[in-house]
Amino acid sequence: xxxxxxxLKGHKPPKVKLNKRKQEKQPRDxxxxxxxxxxxxxxxxSATLAVAGALLGIQVLRESDYFTxxxxxxxxxxxxxEQEIAGASDVRxxxxxxxxxxxxxxRKIEENPWIxxxxxxxxxxxxxxxxxxxxxxRAVIQLDYLYYVNAAGEVFKLLDSGDxxxxxxxxxxxxxxxxxxxxxxxxxxxxxxxLIGELEGRQLFNLADVSEIQxxxxxxxxxxxxxxxxxxxxxxxxxxxxxxxxxxxFADLEPRLTALHYIDLNVADRVIVKVDPxxxxxxxxxxxxxxxx
Numbered sequence: 001x002x003x004x005x006x007x008l009k010g011h012k013p014p015k016v017k018l019n020k021r022k023q024e025k026q027p028r029d030x031x032x033x034x035x036x037x038x039x040x041x042x043x044x045x046s047a048t049l050a051v052a053g054a055l056l057g058i059q060v061l062r063e064s065d066y067f068t069x070x071x072x073x074x075x076x077x078x079x080x081x082e083q084e085i086a087g088a089s090d091v092r093x094x095x096x097x098x099x100x101x102x103x104x105x106x107r108k109i110e111e112n113p114w115i116x117x118x119x120x121x122x123x124x125x126x127x128x129x130x131x132x133x134x135x136x137x138r139a140v141i142q143l144d145y146l147y148y149v150n151a152a153g154e155v156f157k158l159l160d161s162g163d164x165x166x167x168x169x170x171x172x173x174x175x176x177x178x179x180x181x182x183x184x185x186x187x188x189x190x191x192x193x194x195l196i197g198e199l200e201g202r203q204l205f206n207l208a209d210v211s212e213i214q215x216x217x218x219x220x221x222x223x224x225x226x227x228x229x230x231x232x233x234x235x236x237x238x239x240x241x242x243x244x245x246x247x248x249x250f251a252d253l254e255p256r257l258t259a260l261h262y263i264d265l266n267v268a269d270r271v272i273v274k275v276d277p278x279x280x281x282x283x284x285x286x287x288x289x290x291x292x293x
Contacts, residue, residue, distance in 0.1 A: 067124065069092070072089065072128045074086055076131050085109055085112070088108055089109055091105060097126065097128065102122070115133070117133040118133075137149065138196065139213075140159065140169050141170040143174060145158055147159065155189075168210065171214050171215070188215050191236060192215060204251065209226055212224050233263065259279040
């Protein structure tokens with residue numbers, strides 16, 4: 001019998017040699033390579049010389065009189081004079097404009113309590129421009145002394161003798177509370193400012209009718225009327241609707257403010273009016289005397 005396995009194992013196909021093309025080495029073109037390297041070297045050298053020349057030119061210009069400060073210009077100020085801001089900047093006329101530390105100059109200017117932000121830029125070749133944003137008072141707060149409060153609820157300036165006092169007065173919290181709880185203190189001040197904003201647009205009960213806005217950490221905001229100092233309890237929210245309810249009856253209440261102990265606006269859809277116990281007792285006593293007589 002024919003053995004196929006033996007045949008397959010024993011029979012091997014002959015190895016075939018592959019034809020290989022013999023590669024010949026090409027001679028290097030040294031002249032071409034030399035010219036290429038020369039061009040690269042010349043380009044790199046030219047670039048280096050150009051950069052060095054530019055740096056040298058800049059240095060010469062920096063040290064020349066062309067870039068010395070000849071003017072300091074202040075824009076956007078109203079309360080603080082241009083001379084005062086320029087003086088606080090400590091920019092010296094004749095100094096190199098490139099030697100100025102603009103950030104440091106801005107911080108010096110912001111030390112003025114009226115200045116909220118100062119931006120300082122170079123206007124080449126010889127001018128420094130200072131742009132400022134000033135604090136705008138929205139109220140006065142009674143701490144250990146009187147201070148201005150801006151629209152963000154930030155206490156920013158101690159009042160001087162020449163400062164205006166015709167702003168709403170905020171009372172009720174002290175300096176230590178603001179130092180110990182700055183976030184909470186600022187939140188209370190923003191609420192007081194929100195109520196001030198609502199009062200500004202009113203016709204029947206507005207800031208002209210208010211002597212002070214008191215912050216009570218438990219009861220919320222309490223407005224004291226200019227006449228007789230009657231407390232009006234506003235709480236901490238929904239000031240517009242509370243003022244709507246008060247204005248509907250204030251014309252009737254105003255002549256009787258002297259007899260009122262407080263007005264409470266914190267009950268929904270109502271105005272609670274509490275008569276002063278002393279006035280009520282006096283009235284009852286007077287009526288009793290009339291009855292006896």
